[in-house]
Structures are given as C-alpha cells and as structure tokens.
Amino acid sequence: MYDDLVATLRNLRSMYLEWRRVNASGHAPRQRRSIGIESATKLIRWHEVNVIPGLLQTSDYARGILRACIDMTGGRDDLDDAVAARMERQKVLHAGARRFTFLVEAGALYRTVGSSEVMAEQMDALVEASRNPRISLGVIELTARYRCPARGFILFDRSMVMVETPSAELTITRPSEVVTYERTFALLAESAVFGDSAREVITAIGAVHTAHAGGCR
Numbered sequence: 001m002y003d004d005l006v007a008t009l010r011n012l013r014s015m016y017l018e019w020r021r022v023n024a025s026g027h028a029p030r031q032r033r034s035i036g037i038e039s040a041t042k043l044i045r046w047h048e049v050n051v052i053p054g055l056l057q058t059s060d061y062a063r064g065i066l067r068a069c070i071d072m073t074g075g076r077d078d079l080d081d082a083v084a085a086r087m088e089r090q091k092v093l094h095a096g097a098r099r100f101t102f103l104v105e106a107g108a109l110y111r112t113v114g115s116s117e118v119m120a121e122q123m124d125a126l127v128e129a130s131r132n133p134r135i136s137l138g139v140i141e142l143t144a145r146y147r148c149p150a151r152g153f154i155l156f157d158r159s160m161v162m163v164e165t166p167s168a169e170l171t172i173t174r175p176s177e178v179v180t181y182e183r184t185f186a187l188l189a190e191s192a193v194f195g196d197s198a199r200e201v202i203t204a205i206g207a208v209h210t211a212h213a214g215g216c217r
Contacts, residue, residue, distance in 0.1 A: 015171045026078035027066055031085035037156065038092045045155040045185050047103040050111065052122060055090055056102060056129050056137075061122045062086045064114035072166075093132060101136040103188050109139070109205045116213035123206030127199050138192030139201045147187040155181055 038044065038055070046053045051065055066082045092098065109126075112119055130137040153163045161172040161181045172178065193201060 015173070026076040026081065027070060028078050028081035028085045031082055031089060035085075035089050035092070038089060041098065041156045043099050043101075043155075043157050045101045045103075045182075047150060047154075047185060047188055048108055048152045049105045049150075050108050050152065051113070052104065052108060052126070053102050054086055055093060055100070056126060057086065058118070058122050058125045059083055059087055060118045061113050064118060093129070093134060099134055099136075101138070101185075101189070103138045103140060103185070103192050105140045106142045106201065106205070109202060110208070112209070112212075116209045119209035120206050120213060123202050123209060126202050127206075130195075130199055130202075136194060137198055138189060138194045139198045140188060140192045141201060144191040147191050148184050150184050150188060153181055153184075155185060158182065 034054070044055075046055070052061060054062070054065075057065065063079065063083050066079055066086070070077055070079060070082075093100065104126075109123065113122075126137065129135055151163065153161055155161055155178070158178060159173065161178055163170040163172065172181070192198070
C-alpha cells in the first residue's frame with residue numbers, strides 16, 4: 001500500500017509542472033519537448049480561448065506571446081531560441097498522416113498581440129492554414145451559444161490532455177477525464193463555424209486589425 005501511495009504521488013508530481021520549474025533553464029527546451037509529443041500524435045484537437053494555438057502562430061505573434069510568458073514566469077530569457085523552436089514545431093502540420101482540429105474563440109482573434117500589423121498578418125496566416133487538408137479550423141464566434149464550461153486545452157489522440165494555467169502545466173491521462181475533454185471538445189465544435197464561413201470571420205477580423213494599423217488591404 002505504501003509503494004502504491006509513493007507511485008501515485010510521483011505520478012501526480014509529473015502531471016503538475018510549475019512554470020517556474022519548467023522554464024528555469026529557458027522556454028526553448030519546453031518548445032522542443034512539444035516537437036516529440038506532437039510528432040508521436042496522429043490526431044490533435046486543440047481549443048484556445050485567449051490566444052492563437054502555438055502550431056498556427058506566425059513568428060512575430062509567437063514572439064509577442066513568448067515575450068509575455070518569459071516576463072511573467074521568469075527563467076532564462078531565451079526568446080529568440082524559443083521562437084525558433086516554436087516555428088520548428090509547425091513542420092508537423094505538413095508531415096505524415098496526422099490530422100488537426102483547432103477551435104479558436106473569436107475573442108482570441110481580436111486580442112492584439114504585438115501590434116495591429118502583427119495581428120493582420122496572423123489572420124492571413126490562419127486563412128492560409130485553414131486550406132491545409134490536414135487541418136480543420138473552427139472559429140467560435142462571440143455570439144455563439146454557450147454549451148459548456150471550458151478553458152484552453154489540447155487533446156493528444158485519446159490518451160492525454162494538456163491544460164495550461166497561469167502557474168502550471170497540467171497533464172491528464174486518466175481515461176474518464178480524457179473522455180470528458182473529448183465530450184467538451186465535441187460540444188464546442190458544434191458552436192463553431194468551419195471552412196468558408198470561418199475564413200470569412202477571420203478575414204473580417206483581419207480587416208479590423210488592418211484599419212487599426214492605418215493600412216488598407
């Protein structure tokens with residue numbers, strides 16, 4: 001019984017990783033760890049509330065996000081290496097027989113990261129990504145009906161879920177909990193628009209950012 005308790009505690013410790021420990025040696029190592037996780041996954045389902053999913057970020061957008069993360073969580077400032085590693089991760093979008101479904105809350109598309117120019121370019125990149133046959137990109141509009149409580153999370157096949165909080169990264173592998181996240185994702189997907197409809201929403205929001213930047217497209 002004691003051995004089981006020790007094993008359980010060790011497992012819990014590995015499932016809850018504080019950012020201050022994860023990023024103590026810099027943010028690039030965590031980005032490189034994602035390369036291995038994502039490469040070993042056949043189906044990635046990703047829901048984001050406040051930001052664009054990392055696999056769909058432009059380098060300038062990623063720089064803004066990672067700059068904020070470094071400033072908040074501390075650790076070694078390896079911004080350039082972290083951005084490069086995040087861009088390296090995106091090769092997985094074009095390799096193998098993997099499939100990706102991304103659900104992005106519209107609020108994340110409006111929220112300015114970096115500058116309005118960065119956001120306009122990011123919207124163009126999302127439209128382009130949505131044409132990748134491996135990717136299904138859904139947008140949950142501001143007026144979409146509320147379906148269930150949820151924050152951002154990533155489903156890796158049917159075996160693991162990752163959730164980020166301000167202080168830590170949670171890794172969930174208990175089958176019953178994974179099933180709950182699968183159901184949550186399905187409900188959220190029912191509230192999203194896909195394909196041409198999603199591209200129309202993204203393009204319209206891109207025009208808002210362009211107007212704020214003082215340009216024209």
